[in-house]
Amino acid sequence: MEVRPELKYTEEHEWILISGTEVTLGITDFAQNKLGDIVFVELPEEGTIIDADETVGNIESVKAVSEIFCPIGGEILSVNKDLEEEPDLVNSAPYDEGWMIKLKIDPADLELAKLMTHKEYQTFCAED
Amino acid sequence: MKKTPLNQWHHNHGARMVDFSGWDMPIQYEGIIAEHMRTRQGASLFDVSHMGELYLEGKDALANLERLLPNRFGDMKTGQVRYSPMLYENGTFVDDLSVYRLCDDKFLLCVNASNKDKDHAWIAQNIKGEVVLTDKSDATGQIAIQGPKAEAILKKLVKIDLTKIGYWFFDWDLIDGKELLIARMGYTGEDGFEIFIDQEHTLWLWEKLMELGQEEGLQPAGLGARDTLRLEVAFPLYGQEIDDKHLALGCGMSRFMDLEKEFIGRSPLLAAQKAGLKEQLVKFVLVGKGVPRNHCKVVDLNSRELIGEVTSGSHSPVLSGGIGMAWIKAEHAQPGKIIGIEVRDRVLEAKLIQGSFVKTSKKA
Incomplete structure (x- = not known):
């Protein structure tokens, strides 16, 4: 399983990339592998205001459905429209073309968010 | 958890395993969609050894089947298979199964793994006369090879002429002293075969087919693909489409039932038919x-x-x-x-x- 040191991770297997007041969110390589073939990704509308730990969408694989949690509140700036036609990008490139949402946040909120480093996340997955 | 003779093979070959009604079974190897498409376009191998094999034998075997099951069996030839529902007195499903005529007075009933013990008890309770019911599920392995290239692969192994076996028919073959019952049928909607073999030779057959099918791109497929394949051709699955709550009417079962003859579960069906579905x-x-x-x-x-x-x-x-x-x-x-x-x-x-x-x- 691939993890990237520049990202932070949640217990629900999302990753976030923090860049000032902007956060990009997706699901991890571990999560996409567990879900299997992803066939549909339901994402929120741009402009939606969300709270921390809210469900922001759903990922449908052939066998199961899984919720997307966002560990931090903010405004949805954009969603990955490529996933409408190619949901399997989440399987093939979970950290790149398979990203899901971009969010405008208040960096002060990050202190409250429950996030793991890549090392902590690796340990977390090993125990899962 | 129960294991098929291929359990270790699945674990060794990267299968993702699940508990399927008490059996440790592969849900997928490479991925459901890849396995599904390969079955539609080429060929796949499925471990279906968990299925139950019950035998009815004796002078009164046929008469018992005719009363126990809604389909007709008297006109079947040796080497023919017929699908049938099996119903309770109230017209709902005990199970659905395939009946193989092995000779005049011996039949193989292939039943769902999850229902096998229940089916055995139900049949035992309802048979009479000169007939013996035997459960050989533990001693029997079963492998399905499915897809448009299935025949081309299997023909490299067998001596019999597969082109002579029609859909819903079977024949036997003896390969290296091992007996195979080869039926042209399946649960994917594709052309293909289901092969019964002794439990102890199941791994041999699986590995042999994998080797012979290399050229055609044969790969194993798990229960995940088996489920999406059967759904695409609208085959019912016990516990989902058919169960002990729904009557065997209004669900495409009519062509597998002879409502003119006497069988267990018939009267509620006739009554419901009269009243309207x-x-x-x-x-x-x-x-x-x-x-x-x-x-x-x-x-x-x-x-x-x-x-x-x-x-x-x-x-x-x-x-x-x-x-x-x-x-x-x-x-x-x-x-x-x-x-x-x-x-x-x-x-x-x-x-x-x-x-x-x-x-x-x-x-x-």
Whole structure:
């Protein structure tokens, strides 16, 4: 399983990339592998205001459905429209073309968010 | 947990394993969609050794079958297979099964793994006269080779002429002293074979087929693909489409039942037929994106009245969209009608269709 040191991770297997007041969110390589073939990704509308730990969408694989949690509140700036036609990008490139949402946040909120480093996340997955 | 003779092979070859009604079974190896498409276009190997094998033998075997099951068996030749529901007195399902005529007075009944013990008890309770019921499930392995290239692969192994075996027929062959019962049938809608072999030789057969099928790209497929494959051709699955709550009417079972003869479960069916069907099993295709799931509610699009429940719902790899089957109120079951499927907080539009969802390589 691939993890990237520049990202932070949640217990629900999302990753976030923090860049000032902007956060990009997706699901991890571990999560996409567990879900299997992803066939549909339901994402929120741009402009939606969300709270921390809210469900922001759903990922449908052939066998199961899984919720997307966002560990931090903010405004949805954009969603990955490529996933409408190619949901399997989440399987093939979970950290790149398979990203899901971009969010405008208040960096002060990050202190409250429950996030793991890549090392902590690796340990977390090993125990899962 | 129960294990098939191929259990270790699955573990060694990267299968993702699940508990399938008490059996440790592979759900997928490479991925459901890849395995599904390979079965439609080439060939796949399925471990179905968990299925139950019951034998009915004796002078009165045929008479017992005729009374026990709704289908007809008297006109079957040795080497022929016939599908049938098996019903309770109240007309609901004990199980669905395949009956193989091994000779005049001996039949093999292949039943669902999850129902095997229940079926055995039900049959034992209802047979009479000169007939013996035997359960050989533990001693028997079963492998299905399915797909348009199945015959080309299997013919490299066997001595018999496979082109002489029609759909729903079988024959025996002896390879290296091992006896194979080879039936042309399957649960995928594709051309293919289901092969019964002694438990101890199952791994030999599996590895032999894998080796012989290399050229054709043969790979194993798990229960995940088996489920999406059978759903695309609208085959029922016990516990989902058919169960001990629904009558064997309005669900495509009529052609497997002879309502003219006496059998267990017949009178409630006749009564319900006379009164008019209340519910029907339908097939639907989602109009937009999304994936319907088992137990999703079905509603009328205008009134939002609850009209039924999804029995099987999934993504169709061939159609690349959501498909499913559902029991709904009979007055809504018109082909072409648009119904609503509740998926989480949304109602998705779905169109009722007739026939199979996809075309396959199966020879009629």
